[in-house]
Amino acid sequence: MTAPSSTPKATRPDGTPDRGERSFKRRWIAVIVVLLLLAYAMTDVIDPFGGEPYIAIPHGDHVHYVPEDRNPDVPLSSFPTTKPREGERITPTGQVVPVEDE
Numbered sequence: 001m002t003a004p005s006s007t008p009k010a011t012r013p014d015g016t017p018d019r020g021e022r023s024f025k026r027r028w029i030a031v032i033v034v035l036l037l038l039a040y041a042m043t044d045v046i047d048p049f050g051g052e053p054y055i056a057i058p059h060g061d062h063v064h065y066v067p068e069d070r071n072p073d074v075p076l077s078s079f080p081t082t083k084p085r086e087g088e089r090i091t092p093t094g095q096v097v098p099v100e101d102e
């Protein structure tokens with residue numbers, strides 16, 4: 001008497017995998033999708049400025065543009081509500097000034 005070498009996979013009469021195997025694959029796909037979404041969200045958490053020198057912060061019905069090196073003692077309302085134009089930057093105190101050539 002010889003022992004079977006392996007157990008055959010359970011399949012339906014039409015040859016498709018049974019419900020348990022499909023459920024297993026769906027579970028792994030769901031885990032991968034959730035991990036990808038978390039990774040995408042973490043990129044925003046880790047670097048909220050995304051290479052920009054300022055970030056837009058919602059404040060009521062408008063937005064304030066705040067620099068990365070913001071002075072925490074300066075209130076949010078002191079920062080501009082419009083993006084700085086080309087050649088301008090926002091200081092840590094909320095002033096919009098021309099960019100100095102370095």
